[in-house]
Amino acid sequence: MRKLYILPIQVPYTKEKNFFMSPIQEEPITIQSIKKLLEYYFKNSKNEEADIEVHFWGNSFASLDKEKQKDILQLLEEYQKQEKIKQVRINAQIQDISRENIKIWKKYKVKEISLQIFSTSTYLLEKIGIQDSIKHIQKVAKKLRWHGFTIGAEILIGMPESTKLDEQNTAKEIIKLKPHFVKIEPVVVEKQSELEKRFQKEEYVALSIVQAVERCKEVAHIFNQNRIPEIKITLPQESKKENNIIAGPYHPEFTMLVEGAMWYDVILEKIKKMNTKVKEVEIKANPEDVPNMLGYKNENIEKLKEIYDVEVVITPNKEMKKGRFEMAMTKTYDDMVEEIQSKK
Numbered sequence: 393m394r395k396l397y398i399l400p401i402q403v404p405y406t407k408e409k410n411f412f413m414s415p416i417q418e419e420p421i422t423i424q425s426i427k428k429l430l431e432y433y434f435k436n437s438k439n440e441e442a443d444i445e446v447h448f449w450g451n452s453f454a455s456l457d458k459e460k461q462k463d464i465l466q467l468l469e470e471y472q473k474q475e476k477i478k479q480v481r482i483n484a485q486i487q488d489i490s491r492e493n494i495k496i497w498k499k500y501k502v503k504e505i506s507l508q509i510f511s512t513s514t515y516l517l518e519k520i521g522i523q524d525s526i527k528h529i530q531k532v533a534k535k536l537r538w539h540g541f542t543i544g545a546e547i548l549i550g551m552p553e554s555t556k557l558d559e560q561n562t563a564k565e566i567i568k569l570k571p572h573f574v575k576i577e578p579v580v581v582e583k584q585s586e587l588e589k590r591f592q593k594e595e596y597v598a599l600s601i602v603q604a605v606e607r608c609k610e611v612a613h614i615f616n617q618n619r620i621p622e623i624k625i626t627l628p629q630e631s632k633k634e635n636n637i638i639a640g641p642y643h644p645e646f647t648m649l650v651e652g653a654m655w656y657d658v659i660l661e662k663i664k665k666m667n668t669k670v671k672e673v674e675i676k677a678n679p680e681d682v683p684n685m686l687g688y689k690n691e692n693i694e695k696l697k698e699i700y701d702v703e704v705v706i707t708p709n710k711e712m713k714k715g716r717f718e719m720a721m722t723k724t725y726d727d728m729v730e731e732i733q734s735k736k
Contacts, residue, residue, distance in 0.1 A: 394441060394442060394443050395441065395442040395443070396442060396443050396445060397437075397442040397443070397444050397445070398445050398446075398447050399429075399430070399433055399444055399445065399446050399447070399477075400446075400447050400448075400449050401421070401426060401429065401446060401447070401448050401449070402421075402448075402449055402450040403421055403448055403449070403450045403451040403452065403453050403455075403456065403483070404419065404420060404421060404450060404451060405450065405451045410451065410585075411520040411521055411585070411586045411587060412520075412548075412579060412580075412582065412585055412586075412587050413582055413585055414582040414583050414584045414585050414636055421456070421460075421464070423463050423464065423467055426464060426467060426468075427467060430446075430471065430476075430477075434476060443478040444476065444477050444478055445477070445478055445479050445480070445481060446468060446477055446479075446480045446481070447480075447481045447483075447506075448480075448481065448482045448483050449483055450483075452483060452484050452485040452488045452508060453482040453483050453484055454482070454483075454484035454485065454488035454489050454490075454493050455484075455485070455488045458492060458493070458496060461493070461496050462496055462500070465480070465496065465497070465499075465500035465502065466500060468480050468500070469500050469501055472501065479501075479503050479504065480501075480502050480503070480504070481502075481503075481504040481505070481506055481544075482497065482502055482504070482505060482506070483505075483506040483507075483508055483546070484505055484506070484507060484508065485507075485508045485522075486507060486508070486509065486524055486528065486529055486532050487522065487523070487524060489532055489536075494535070494536070494539055497541070498539060498540070502541070503541065503542055504541065504542045504543070504544065504572070504573075505536055505541050505542070505543050505544070506543075506544045506545070506546055506573070506575065507529075507532075507533065507536075507543060507544065507545050507546065507569075507571075508546045509529060509545045509546060509547055509562075509566065510522070510546070510547060510548045510551065511547065511548065511551055511554065511558065511559075511562050512526045512529060512561070512562045512565040512566065513554075513558055513561070513562065514526070515553075516551050516552070516553060516554055516558060519551070519552045519553055520551065520552065520586075521586075526565055529565075529569070530568070530569065533569040533570075537570065542572045542573075543569065543570075543571055543572065544571045544572055544573035544574055544575065544622070545566045545569065545571045545573075545574050545575070546574070546575040546577065547559070547562055547563070547566065547574065547575070547576055547577070547611070548577055548578075548579050549576060549577065549578045549579065549599070549604060549607050549608050549611065550578050550579040550598070550599040550603075550604060550607070550640070550641070551579055552587070552590065552595075552596050556607055556610065559607060559610075559611050560610060560611060560614060562611075563611045563614040563615060564614065567614070567615070567618045567620070571620060572620070572621055572622060573620065573621065573622035573623070573624070574615055574620055574622070574623055574624070575624045575625075575626065576608050576611055576612060576623070576624070576625045576626075577625075577626060577627065578599060578604040578607075578608060578627065578640065578641045578646070579598070579599070579640060580598070580627065580637045580639070580640030580641065580642050581596070581598050581637065581638050581639040581640045582636055582637055582638070583636055583637075583638055588638060591638070591639055598639040598640040598641070599640060599641050600641060601641040601642075601643050601646075601649070603641070604640075604641030604646075605641070605646075605649045605650050605653055606653070608625050608650045609650050609653045609654050609657075612625060612650065612654060613654065616654075624647075625646070625647050625650045625651065626646070626647055627642065627643075627646050627647075645688050648683065648684060648687075648688050649688050651684040652684050652685075652686075652687035652688050652691065652692055653687075654684075655681075655684050655685045655687070655692065656687060656692045656695065656696075659675070659685070659692070659696070659704070659719070660696065660700070662719050663696075663700070663702060663719075666721055668721070668724050668725075668726075669724055669725040669726075670702050670721055670723075670724060670725075671701070671702065671703065671723040671724055671725050672702065672703040672704075672705070672721070672722045672723035673702065673703075673704055673705070673719050673720065673721050673722060674705045674706075674707060674719070674720050674722050675704065675705070675706045675707065675717050675718070675719050676707050676709040676712055676717060676718045676719075676720075677706060677707075677708065677709060677712055677716075677717040677718075678708070678709065678710070678712045678713060678714045678715075678716070678717075679708040679709075679710060680714055681712075681714060681715065681717065682706055682708050685706050685717070686706060692704075693706075703723075705722070
């Protein structure tokens with residue numbers, strides 16, 4: 393199977409800006425800037441055997457001027473014809489999607505639409521200035537699927553007044569939309585954003601890293617249970633610098649923290665099911681999974697040793713499929729006692 397490489401292209405926010413984003417003026421997106429980025433990548437890339445997907449992120453692509461959308465997608469279609477790009481994924485807020493947008497996207501062979509849903513709670517959406525409802529979201533998603541698009545959803549964890557239950561309910565509603573992929577992002581407070589004003593007035597309490605990890609993990613677990621093919625956990629605006637964030641669960645390895653926490657739960661559950669007192673286990677896993685299984689700075693291994701007194705050895709095995717693993721008990725407490733006695 394060929395490797396996949398995602399080439400992200402940011403759609404800058406306008407002066408009106410997103411509720412969560414700083415009004416930092418980025419260079420406007422142009423044909424020239426996109427072409428320059430692509431040519432630089434093709435010239436310097438070491439992923440010659442990889443399938444390249446262009447993913448738009450940031451502001452809603454659907455909010456761009458229709459002629460600009462056509463120009464951008466026409467350029468990318470040319471790269472697709474040259475087999476330099478496999479496909480294009482655009483992002484869109486529900487309220488930006490129109491019949492004309494859909495016609496443009498179909499004409500230029502766009503296959504995937506990432507819907508910036510944020511939440512399916514009308515009340516929570518109103519709190520950030522979005523007038524929408526679950527019925528309208530469902531209607532738009534159904535229309536896009538009818539037109540042959542693969543859809544995904546982006547949701548936020550830690551929105552103003554949002555609870556764990558709200559976020560879990562959002563996940564359950566999104567599953568009904570039949571998404572192929574989902575993106576889960578924790579809310580951080582950026583300088584000069586609308587959210588910062590509420591934060592400074594003590595009208596908004598940001599999540600801690602521990603809280604955000606736990607809540608993202610719980611939502612990801614719901615998607616995993618329902619076999620959503622692609623689940624991505626990430627900080628919003630990945631390319632932004634830490635000094636633009638004044639509060640919230642910013643961490644340079646946030647994705648690893650969440651995925652590590654998910655693996656920890658899976659490993660611990662399997663250890664607990666072993667019908668004896670375990671002292672040591674060996675896990676065989678795909679090399680790509682090993683870092684997250686170990687946890688950030690090996691914290692999973694250390695926690696299992698400290699809390700449950702279990703030694704865990706993780707061995708990379710290319711034969712294992714990603715996301716799967718085999719665990720074998722290599723030593724019990726009885727074995728340890730026998731070893732001690734034999735040395736006397």
